[in-house]
Amino acid sequence: SYALTQPPSVSVPPGQTASITCSGDKLADKYVYWYQQKPGQSPVVVIYQDTKRPSGTPERFSGSNSGNTATLTISGTQAMDEADYYCQAWDSRTVVFGGGTKLTVL
Protein backbone atom coordinates (compact mmCIF):
# COMPACT_ATOMS: atom_id res chain seq x y z
CA SER A 1 0.00 0.00 0.00
CA TYR A 2 1.04 3.59 -0.56
CA ALA A 3 2.95 5.29 2.22
CA LEU A 4 3.76 8.90 3.06
CA THR A 5 6.80 9.52 5.25
CA GLN A 6 7.29 12.60 7.45
CA PRO A 7 10.01 13.41 9.98
CA PRO A 8 8.65 12.88 13.52
CA SER A 9 9.80 16.29 14.69
CA VAL A 10 11.12 19.62 13.47
CA SER A 11 12.38 22.48 15.62
CA VAL A 12 12.74 26.11 14.58
CA PRO A 13 13.58 29.36 16.38
CA PRO A 14 10.87 32.01 16.31
CA GLY A 15 11.02 34.15 13.20
CA GLN A 16 12.93 31.57 11.18
CA THR A 17 11.74 29.31 8.36
CA ALA A 18 10.43 25.82 9.10
CA SER A 19 10.29 23.14 6.42
CA ILE A 20 8.33 19.92 6.87
CA THR A 21 8.74 17.23 4.24
CA CYS A 22 6.43 14.47 3.08
CA SER A 23 7.83 11.72 0.90
CA GLY A 24 6.09 9.16 -1.26
CA ASP A 25 6.61 7.32 -4.52
CA LYS A 26 5.98 9.69 -7.46
CA LEU A 27 4.22 12.04 -5.06
CA ALA A 28 4.30 14.86 -7.60
CA ASP A 29 1.71 12.92 -9.62
CA LYS A 30 -0.77 13.40 -6.78
CA TYR A 31 -2.25 16.40 -5.00
CA VAL A 32 -0.94 16.87 -1.46
CA TYR A 33 -2.86 18.45 1.38
CA TRP A 34 -1.49 19.67 4.70
CA TYR A 35 -3.32 19.78 8.03
CA GLN A 36 -2.41 21.50 11.27
CA GLN A 37 -3.57 20.00 14.56
CA LYS A 38 -3.05 21.70 17.89
CA PRO A 39 -3.38 19.77 21.17
CA GLY A 40 -6.98 18.91 21.98
CA GLN A 41 -8.27 20.33 18.69
CA SER A 42 -9.48 18.91 15.40
CA PRO A 43 -7.27 19.12 12.30
CA VAL A 44 -7.47 22.18 10.09
CA VAL A 45 -6.31 22.26 6.47
CA VAL A 46 -3.59 24.84 5.83
CA ILE A 47 -2.60 23.92 2.25
CA TYR A 48 -4.62 22.15 -0.42
CA GLN A 49 -3.78 20.95 -3.93
CA ASP A 50 -0.03 21.24 -3.24
CA THR A 51 0.22 25.03 -3.07
CA LYS A 52 -3.15 26.67 -2.38
CA ARG A 53 -4.02 28.41 0.87
CA PRO A 54 -7.58 28.37 2.18
CA SER A 55 -8.91 31.71 3.32
CA GLY A 56 -7.79 32.03 6.88
CA THR A 57 -4.40 30.42 6.39
CA PRO A 58 -1.68 33.02 6.97
CA GLU A 59 0.49 33.93 3.99
CA ARG A 60 3.58 32.63 5.81
CA PHE A 61 2.38 29.09 4.99
CA SER A 62 3.31 27.75 1.56
CA GLY A 63 3.55 24.38 -0.13
CA SER A 64 5.38 22.70 -2.95
CA ASN A 65 5.42 19.24 -4.51
CA SER A 66 8.09 17.88 -6.82
CA GLY A 67 9.41 14.43 -7.60
CA ASN A 68 8.91 12.25 -4.55
CA THR A 69 8.70 15.03 -1.96
CA ALA A 70 6.17 17.63 -0.91
CA THR A 71 7.20 20.39 1.45
CA LEU A 72 5.26 22.63 3.80
CA THR A 73 7.18 25.82 4.47
CA ILE A 74 6.40 28.28 7.25
CA SER A 75 8.23 31.57 6.88
CA GLY A 76 8.70 33.75 9.93
CA THR A 77 7.46 30.97 12.20
CA GLN A 78 5.47 32.14 15.20
CA ALA A 79 4.82 30.50 18.55
CA MET A 80 1.20 29.94 17.51
CA ASP A 81 2.42 27.66 14.69
CA GLU A 82 3.61 25.05 17.17
CA ALA A 83 1.46 22.01 16.34
CA ASP A 84 1.38 18.63 14.66
CA TYR A 85 1.30 18.71 10.87
CA TYR A 86 0.03 15.94 8.62
CA CYS A 87 0.31 15.53 4.87
CA GLN A 88 -2.40 13.72 2.95
CA ALA A 89 -2.76 12.30 -0.56
CA TRP A 90 -5.05 9.97 -2.46
CA ASP A 91 -3.99 6.60 -3.80
CA SER A 92 -6.24 4.00 -5.43
CA ARG A 93 -9.44 5.50 -4.05
CA THR A 94 -8.12 5.64 -0.51
CA VAL A 95 -6.84 8.52 1.58
CA VAL A 96 -3.33 8.24 2.94
CA PHE A 97 -1.97 10.36 5.79
CA GLY A 98 1.64 10.82 6.67
CA GLY A 99 2.65 9.89 10.19
CA GLY A 100 2.72 13.51 11.30
CA THR A 101 5.45 15.98 12.28
CA LYS A 102 5.56 17.77 15.60
CA LEU A 103 6.73 21.33 15.02
CA THR A 104 8.39 22.93 18.02
CA VAL A 105 9.08 26.66 18.04
CA LEU A 106 11.90 27.39 20.46
Next chain:
Amino acid sequence: QVQLVESGGGVVQPGRSLRLSCATSGFTFSSYGMHWVRQAPGKGLEWVAVISNDGSNRYYADSVRGRFIISRDNSKNTLYLQMNSLRPEDTAVYYCAKDSTGRGEGYGDYWGQGTLVTVSS
Protein backbone atom coordinates in the same frame (compact mmCIF):
# COMPACT_ATOMS: atom_id res chain seq x y z
CA GLN B 1 -21.60 28.41 9.69
CA VAL B 2 -20.64 24.82 8.99
CA GLN B 3 -21.08 22.51 11.97
CA LEU B 4 -20.40 18.80 12.34
CA VAL B 5 -21.28 17.10 15.61
CA GLU B 6 -20.34 13.48 16.22
CA SER B 7 -22.09 11.26 18.73
CA GLY B 8 -22.40 7.61 19.67
CA GLY B 9 -18.98 6.96 21.10
CA GLY B 10 -18.39 5.10 24.34
CA VAL B 11 -16.90 1.97 25.86
CA VAL B 12 -17.68 -1.31 24.12
CA GLN B 13 -16.43 -4.86 24.52
CA PRO B 14 -14.34 -6.53 21.81
CA GLY B 15 -16.48 -8.21 19.18
CA ARG B 16 -19.45 -5.95 19.79
CA SER B 17 -20.94 -3.23 17.55
CA LEU B 18 -21.38 0.52 17.76
CA ARG B 19 -22.90 3.13 15.47
CA LEU B 20 -21.54 6.64 15.24
CA SER B 21 -23.52 9.59 13.93
CA CYS B 22 -22.42 12.96 12.58
CA ALA B 23 -25.11 15.61 12.50
CA THR B 24 -24.34 18.45 10.12
CA SER B 25 -25.61 21.96 9.43
CA GLY B 26 -24.60 25.13 7.64
CA PHE B 27 -24.05 23.63 4.19
CA THR B 28 -25.91 21.61 1.57
CA PHE B 29 -25.15 18.15 2.94
CA SER B 30 -26.37 16.33 -0.16
CA SER B 31 -23.77 18.10 -2.31
CA TYR B 32 -20.63 16.88 -0.60
CA GLY B 33 -18.73 13.73 0.10
CA MET B 34 -18.03 12.89 3.72
CA HIS B 35 -15.22 11.10 5.56
CA TRP B 36 -14.57 9.34 8.82
CA VAL B 37 -11.04 9.73 10.18
CA ARG B 38 -9.77 8.34 13.47
CA GLN B 39 -6.91 9.06 15.83
CA ALA B 40 -5.73 6.58 18.45
CA PRO B 41 -4.60 8.14 21.75
CA GLY B 42 -1.28 9.89 21.23
CA LYS B 43 -1.07 8.73 17.61
CA GLY B 44 -1.50 10.20 14.14
CA LEU B 45 -4.49 10.51 11.86
CA GLU B 46 -5.84 7.39 10.18
CA TRP B 47 -8.41 7.63 7.41
CA VAL B 48 -11.33 5.20 7.82
CA ALA B 49 -13.85 5.68 5.02
CA VAL B 50 -15.43 8.07 2.52
CA ILE B 51 -18.86 8.27 0.93
CA SER B 52 -19.87 10.34 -2.09
CA ASN B 53 -22.62 12.92 -1.91
CA ASP B 54 -25.33 10.57 -3.17
CA GLY B 55 -24.00 7.50 -1.40
CA SER B 56 -23.23 5.69 -4.63
CA ASN B 57 -19.51 5.38 -3.94
CA ARG B 58 -17.96 4.19 -0.67
CA TYR B 59 -14.34 3.36 -0.03
CA TYR B 60 -12.67 1.98 3.06
CA ALA B 61 -9.25 1.61 4.65
CA ASP B 62 -7.95 -1.97 4.60
CA SER B 63 -8.01 -2.02 8.41
CA VAL B 64 -11.81 -1.68 8.56
CA ARG B 65 -13.06 -3.06 5.25
CA GLY B 66 -15.63 -5.79 5.85
CA ARG B 67 -16.27 -4.65 9.45
CA PHE B 68 -17.31 -0.99 9.15
CA ILE B 69 -20.04 0.52 6.98
CA ILE B 70 -20.28 4.19 6.11
CA SER B 71 -23.70 5.54 5.18
CA ARG B 72 -25.64 8.77 5.02
CA ASP B 73 -29.19 10.08 5.22
CA ASN B 74 -29.41 13.20 3.09
CA SER B 75 -32.94 13.90 4.37
CA LYS B 76 -31.53 14.17 7.90
CA ASN B 77 -28.17 15.79 7.00
CA THR B 78 -26.49 13.00 8.93
CA LEU B 79 -23.52 10.73 8.33
CA TYR B 80 -23.14 7.33 10.01
CA LEU B 81 -20.47 4.77 10.72
CA GLN B 82 -21.61 1.28 11.67
CA MET B 83 -18.73 -0.47 13.40
CA ASN B 84 -18.97 -4.24 13.80
CA SER B 85 -16.60 -6.84 15.24
CA LEU B 86 -14.77 -4.15 17.14
CA ARG B 87 -11.18 -4.75 18.23
CA PRO B 88 -9.03 -3.06 20.88
CA GLU B 89 -7.00 -1.45 18.07
CA ASP B 90 -10.15 0.40 16.96
CA THR B 91 -9.89 2.52 20.11
CA ALA B 92 -9.63 6.13 18.92
CA VAL B 93 -11.27 9.49 18.59
CA TYR B 94 -13.44 9.32 15.49
CA TYR B 95 -13.85 12.50 13.46
CA CYS B 96 -16.27 13.16 10.65
CA ALA B 97 -15.09 15.56 7.99
CA LYS B 98 -16.80 17.27 5.10
CA ASP B 99 -15.03 16.75 1.78
CA SER B 100 -14.31 19.68 -0.51
CA THR B 101 -15.97 17.87 -3.44
CA GLY B 102 -19.19 16.06 -4.17
CA ARG B 103 -17.52 12.81 -5.06
CA GLY B 104 -15.43 12.81 -1.89
CA GLU B 105 -12.12 12.93 -3.75
CA GLY B 106 -10.74 16.11 -2.21
CA TYR B 107 -9.83 16.95 1.34
CA GLY B 108 -11.46 17.57 4.68
CA ASP B 109 -12.31 21.24 4.75
CA TYR B 110 -14.42 21.08 7.90
CA TRP B 111 -14.08 18.66 10.81
CA GLY B 112 -16.16 17.78 13.82
CA GLN B 113 -14.84 17.76 17.36
CA GLY B 114 -14.64 13.96 17.47
CA THR B 115 -16.17 11.20 19.59
CA LEU B 116 -14.12 8.72 21.61
CA VAL B 117 -14.57 5.00 21.08
CA THR B 118 -12.90 2.68 23.57
CA VAL B 119 -12.87 -1.05 22.89
CA SER B 120 -12.06 -2.90 26.07
CA SER B 121 -13.29 -5.82 28.12
